Structures are given as C-alpha cells and as structure tokens.
Amino acid sequence: MRTQSRRRPRALAAVAAGTLLAPxxxxxxxxxxxxxxxGDSINVLMVNNxxxxxxxxxxxxxxxxxxxxxxNFTVLPENDVRDKISQDFANQAGQxxxxxxxxxxxxxxxxxxxxxxxxxxxxxxxxxxxxxxxxPMRQSLTAADGKLYGQPFYGESSFLMYRKDVFAQKGLTxxxxxxxxxxxxxxxxxxxxxxxxxxxxxxxxxxWGELMAPLTTVVNTFGGTWFDKDWKARLxxxxxxxxxxxxVDLVRKHGESGAAQSGFAECLNNMTQGxxxxxxxxxxxxGSLEASDSPVKGKIGYVPAPVEKTKSSGWLYTWAWGLQKAxxxxxxxxxxxxxxxxxxxxxxxxxxxxWSNVPAGKxxxxxxxxxxxxxxxxxxxxxREAIEGARPRDPGVQPRxxxxxxxxxxxxxTDLGTKVSxxxxxxxxxxxxxxxxxxxxxxxxEKISKEYEGR
Numbered sequence: 544m545r546t547q548s549r550r551r552p553r554a555l556a557a558v559a560a561g562t563l564l565a566p567x568x569x570x571x572x573x574x575x576x577x578x579x580x581x582g583d584s585i586n587v588l589m590v591n592n593x594x595x596x597x598x599x600x601x602x603x604x605x606x607x608x609x610x611x612x613x614x615n616f617t618v619l620p621e622n623d624v625r626d627k628i629s630q631d632f633a634n635q636a637g638q639x640x641x642x643x644x645x646x647x648x649x650x651x652x653x654x655x656x657x658x659x660x661x662x663x664x665x666x667x668x669x670x671x672x673x674x675x676x677x678x679p680m681r682q683s684l685t686a687a688d689g690k691l692y693g694q695p696f697y698g699e700s701s702f703l704m705y706r707k708d709v710f711a712q713k714g715l716t717x718x719x720x721x722x723x724x725x726x727x728x729x730x731x732x733x734x735x736x737x738x739x740x741x742x743x744x745x746x747x748x749x750x751w752g753e754l755m756a757p758l759t760t761v762v763n764t765f766g767g768t769w770f771d772k773d774w775k776a777r778l779x780x781x782x783x784x785x786x787x788x789x790x791v792d793l794v795r796k797h798g799e800s801g802a803a804q805s806g807f808a809e810c811l812n813n814m815t816q817g818x819x820x821x822x823x824x825x826x827x828x829x830g831s832l833e834a835s836d837s838p839v840k841g842k843i844g845y846v847p848a849p850v851e852k853t854k855s856s857g858w859l860y861t862w863a864w865g866l867q868k869a870x871x872x873x874x875x876x877x878x879x880x881x882x883x884x885x886x887x888x889x890x891x892x893x894x895x896x897x898w899s900n901v902p903a904g905k906x907x908x909x910x911x912x913x914x915x916x917x918x919x920x921x922x923x924x925x926x927r928e929a930i931e932g933a934r935p936r937d938p939g940v941q942p943r944x945x946x947x948x949x950x951x952x953x954x955x956x957t958d959l960g961t962k963v964s965x966x967x968x969x970x971x972x973x974x975x976x977x978x979x980x981x982x983x984x985x986x987x988x989e990k991i992s993k994e995y996e997g998r
Contacts, residue, residue: 584613585876588628589643590862591618594697594902597892598883605891606882612875632657637869640876644865646683646935647950649693652865653686659866660690664877671881675906679859679933683946693863694884698904699827700848700857700929701760701949705729707844709736709820723761723789723849726821730797733820742797744819745790747971748806751960754968756858756949757823760848762786763939764856769951769988772942774995776988778963778981788977791970803972815839823848825860826929829922830899845925847932852940858949859933861905889915904930944995955991962987 589595599616607613617639619627628642632652644652652658665673673681676695684693703726705717710729713736718725730742746754762768765786768777777783794802799813811828813819815837822828832843848857864880866873882888886908889901898918903909903926910916910927919926938948945952950960966980 583611583875584615585640585870585872585879586615586617586638587641587879588617588619588624588631588639589641590621590624592621592862594900595643595862597896597900598696598888598902601888601891601895606879610875610878610882612878614879632865632867635867635869637867637871640867640870640872641880642865642867643696643862644693646680646693646859646861646863647947647952647956649684649863649865650686650946650952651954653688653690653692657868658692659868659870659873660686660692661694661866661877661880662690664881665691668877668881671885672908675886675908677905677907677927677930679930679935680861680863680905683859683861683935684863693861693865694880695861695863695905696884697902698859698861698930699825700859700904700926700933701757701824702826702848702857702925702929703821703823703846704814704828704832705821705844705846706733706817706839706842708842709733709740710844712736717844717846720847721849723764723851726823726849727789727793727797730793730821734797736820737817739818741799741813741819743793743821743823744799744805744810744813745794745802745823746806746810747794747798747802747968748804748809749961749964749968750806751950751957751964753806754964754971755960758787758790758964758967759949760856760858760938761790763948764849764851764853765789766852766940768939768941768943770944770992770995772944774944774992774998776985776992778985778988784977784981787967787970787981791967791977794971795973803968814843826857826904826922826926829926830919833919833921834899841921843921845922847925847929853938855929855932855934856938857929857933859930859935860949953991953995955994959987959991 599618602614631638665671680695680698685691703721710717713733715729715732734742746757748754762783765782767780767783767786771777799805799819807824810822810824811831814822814832829845833840850856864883866876870876886906889909892901893914898915901915910923916923933948935948936946950956963984966983969975970977970980
C-alpha cells in the first residue's frame, strides 16, 4: 500500500512489508528495556515517514508548549519500527507509551491484550469529535470486542490514475466506474501512445504490502478469497486463478519493463516521467503527481478502483496511534494522540507547512475545508469516496474469517503473503507459470488453514 507517499516514502511500503510474524508467534521476545516514560513526559515510537517527521518538528513548539507534556520521539524506518514495536508491546515492557501501528496490526495487538482501548477517552474528549473520523477508518481500528484501539494519523485507499491528455490524443474514453476488463482493453490501446510509454503500471515487486496489495484487491472483485469462512485455503479456486492470470498477463503484455522488480516507488517514477498511461495504486500517490514540480501536474485523471463482481474494490490503510496497555502515562499519552489526530493539527500543518502536507484521509471535515480542497482539487473528492467506499470486513463476494481488504488480518499473513508474492512475481518475470505459482502458494496457505480450522 504505498500508503501515502510514505511507504517507501511512507511509501508503500505502506504496507510494504512488516515483520510482525515472528514476535507475534514466538512469544519469546526480549524486552526493549528502559524504565519507560514518567512525570510530564511520554515516549513515542514512530515510523520515519515525512508527515511523521513534520509532526516531530511541530510538537515542542505547539503541543508541549500548550500542555506541558514533553514528547520523547524514537523515529525509525518502517521495517525497523515494526520490529521494535512488536518487541516492546508483546513484552508489555512499557518503554513506549504510544506507537504508530497500521489497521493490520491494531486488531491483532488488541486481541493479544497489548493495547489500551480508547473508548473512554473518546467519550470524555468532547473536542476530539470521533464521529468526524471516516467510518471505514473507525471500523478498521475496532477490535472483535467492539472497542476502539487506534486513532488514525492519515489514511488511504486505492484508485486508477490515467493520463487525460494521452487518452484524448488516442480518442480513448475512461469510464467513470471502469471494470478490469475495460482497463485491460484500454491498456492495450494506450500501449505505445507516446515513445517509450506502456499501457499500465502494476506492482510486481515481491512483498505482502507490495505486489500482494493491489493483486488481492483484484482477487476480491473477481470473486476470489485467500480463505473461506471456515478457513479453507482457496488459492486454487477458479476465481483466484482467473484474477491472478489476468493481473500477470496484463502487466506482462502492456505493463512496465522490469515489472517483477517494480513497486510503488518505481510506478510513481514511471507515471511522473511519462512512461505509463495508467497506474492502479494508492490514493496517496496523487499528492506527488500533482506537486508543483511534477511534470504531469494537471494531466492526470482519477477514477475508482476497477471492479468485476463487487461494487467497490479499493483497499484501506492507515498509519494510526496505538496506546500500550502497560503505559504508566496513558492519560498524557491520549492527550498527545488526540492532538496529533485532531482537526486543529491539520489546520496547523496547513497554515505552517502547506495544505498539500496535511495528513489527510481520516476526517470528513478535511474534505469540506476550502483551503485543502482547493489545493487538492484534482484528487481529494475521489480519495474521500474511495476511503468511504472501502469495506474492510466485507471486501468480496463471500464471508471472510478475518478482516482486511488487501491483507488477511492474522499474524501469519506477513510471512504467507510475502512467500506467495515471490511465487507470483516469478510468474510475472516469466520464470514459471501462474498455475505453478498458485499450486505452490496453495500448499503454503493450507498450512495456515490447519492452524485455524475449527477455531
């Protein structure tokens, strides 16, 4: 999920590849140590995405000045921060009060008893306005017990981006709500529209949050699923096979060169440099495409994620704040979380840094703010609609045993998704057939089935 310009740049990474599995399953992590925060200070562990770094810079002069609470930040790259968070939270070591977690981790951490629920804080904090948080975001940060365990800092979905000028030159029309079949036809017609331009860019880089993020949304809308409601692995189903073959064939015939090694960052570069006519990926990419120094600013059109059997298919991802259960400063920690995810903080960023830098994608009010909607006019409405249309608990045509659109909300998915992505990436590279890739992948998934069936 690029997940904003972050995952890599926030980048995808966004999703891109966490290392949650070992700590969640082994139960043998050694704690991070330290005595934890205390007094008028809290410790915050967060990913080093650009918007987080901006938050760090603004905290002392604003939050600390107003509240008297000092915030000690530890800022690390995505994979490193996931590793460190899992160690500290799994052990309930209490060194960190607050950490950046995604909507993938939060329900899992909550189920393990590692997080402090936020319901009481939300009820008492009249200025926070929880109902302003977009409903899919609230839902994705709510655990099976019905309690809220995270507050989003920013969020994203996915949509299809295309070159309006190239389509006009070729006499092509992008439907308001395209199907994947239509996208395939358009990719063929746009291929070679300009020198060195390919019809579409799709991730092929291995990773549960790289290749598997967009591909799983295609699987969902084609009628497939990783597991059925009884935890039976279904990677060998006709629907999963049809979706995967479609994706692999499309990127091999009309996609970017070196597709098997292309992720969010590579596709962003291709789109920015005029090397591709279409790109299906994170809504957060639009901020970079419409930046003042972007060669394609004003040339891009945006439409919803393509579908087949479902009404919508966009993914859902957020970097959110989690409060460790073992924190001795939960009240102060909530004050920081409330400030960092507030309307007031967005206004602060807009006024001091620029509205294009606002951590959007989480509040309805952002999309009625005239300053923001003016600067993000090309894509803000489509982004909001994509997020609001996301269905994290019902993303396909059949009941699911775990939440998640572009992932399966179980600890094992980081490992399983990455291994399966390696097989499918090999098919994109032409080193094996899709049938062979899915046969191997089904066996990997069946191992997970055995652990969960009958629960």
